[in-house]
Amino acid sequence: MDLLDLIDAVQSVADGVLFGATYSLLGIGFTLIFGVMHKINLSYAAASIGAAYASLLVMSVVQAPAVLAFVAAAAAGGVIGGLVYLVGFRFIPLANPLATLMSTVGLLLLIDEIIVHATAGVPLNYPALFSDVIVQVGPFGLRGDLMFVFALGCVCMVVLLLLLYRTRLGLATRAVSQQPTASLLCGISTTRVNVLTFVITGIVGGIAGAMTGAAIGMLSPLLSLPLTVKGLIVTVIGGLGSIPGAIIAGLIVGGLENAFQFFRGVSERDLYIMLLLFAFLVFRPGGIFARSAGRD
């Protein structure tokens, strides 16, 4: 490989890491919901894409700068998150994990189909910010829109960590995730914490959906299944319940994805990500930052 190829490879890995912030946010969402309710919400990535679509709807009604799309996506994500909890979890007995799994599958299909129905399945353009900016670092150029996405992702993560570790709500959330019965005895309303977790992860998901749209330049309902799979993979590689793990794993998956794409082509790219996941499951089932008893 000559120098030019090497530069291209590093460049594509860098782009991947920047885009990986999206995967990180989705991974955090899956991890948080699993941490609080010990349930899988398979509709999460679809809801995130749905929130991004909702922000497009807002943008088409109101003439506003592109920044507003992200705010609208976050708000819509919160609303959809609350609805998902109401429809898919509230009235189903929690002792039965299969029922909620299936109801979230139903919601995934439902959200996808609402999108297809509303847009006739045609991909829509999504506004990007700073797409005309390219920062030159030596031989490498960093795309402005990707850098914005990455920075936004970092801000979200910091806010989320502050929320979890510096507020009463965060304390309650962590208490419920560790000992639901004990926290109920301490006067914490588990239902309220569950609802708020869904709303907060929904907001994060909405931002992730908008970031995906901005980084790719368009939105399509076809995005939701791959994003679901990638989000779940990030959750497992990062370790269930570990937020720093999800952040690092998201960036790693984003970077490796582009590396594999560069060396092996787009059709084989995801195959290697799956193999990486299997390697983690076999050798480090607790994820990157595994604690002693880190399984499940």
Place this chain on the structure above:
Amino acid sequence: MDFYLGLVQIIGVHTLLGLSAYCVLLTGQVSLAQAGFFAVGAYVAGMLTVLAQWPLIPALAVAAVVSGAVACAVGFPALRVKGLMLVVATVAFGEAVRLFFFNFTYQIQAGVLHLGPHGAEGFRQIRYFPEHGWSTLDVVLFIWVVVALVMAGLWWLDHSRVGAVLRAVGEDELAAQSVGINITAVKVSAMTVGGFIAGIGGGIFAHYTTHIEHAQFGVVLATFAIAYPILGGLSNVFGTLLAAVFIQGFLIEGLRFMGDWRNLLFGGLIVLAMNVRPRGLLDAGTTRALKRLFAAGKERSGA
């Protein structure tokens, strides 16, 4: 008429797919790898009848054994983890299989035709049924004989000691382990049986559609596989059959007159069904009620 026969074929094959997930779900494991085993069965059976000119039944048997072996091999690493981790591991396996067939090309020249799987284009010309003069009705009968055999086998399994062991692991692993059940062996066996059944289903699927490609075996098919037993209820095998008829017959074909709205209703009705009947359509309570009803009917006719 052919339309309805085609529908009956689809329901049969999807029942097999659902039954393969049923075995695994009995042990409390959610496996989204069934579509992967289904794909392995489809490609193996198709290659045997098309490329090696084997008769159908041995080809299906080999496909089932290969899928079962793959399931067994996947079971060991995957079943070290459970819950969400297992879901992700099996999703990843299913996707890896799909992507493998996406990149898999093995063709031979037969006259003017190129036969065999061809990457993203898929595997065309699996023409065993028309070449051997099977009518649609023959195919339907064949499929349902296989479904009946598999269901009878699982019914028997369910009512034997094995079924009790499977359910014991599903209900409470710790308790099962403490009475001396080797839970890894039980889970891997259930996975193997599931892979075996999915292999048969996949093999039949390849032959009646005559064209298979990677996109048919994605995450959606895997979620359908677990949807049948979960929606139907895990109390017995007929729940899976009922759910396959409900989803394929009613939700997909029966609502076709609604056009675009059908797909919207599809997801919505699944959510509704889980809210109303969280333990499945045919849960233990309903089964008992039905049994009482039949018993009462018998007494009355006897008196």
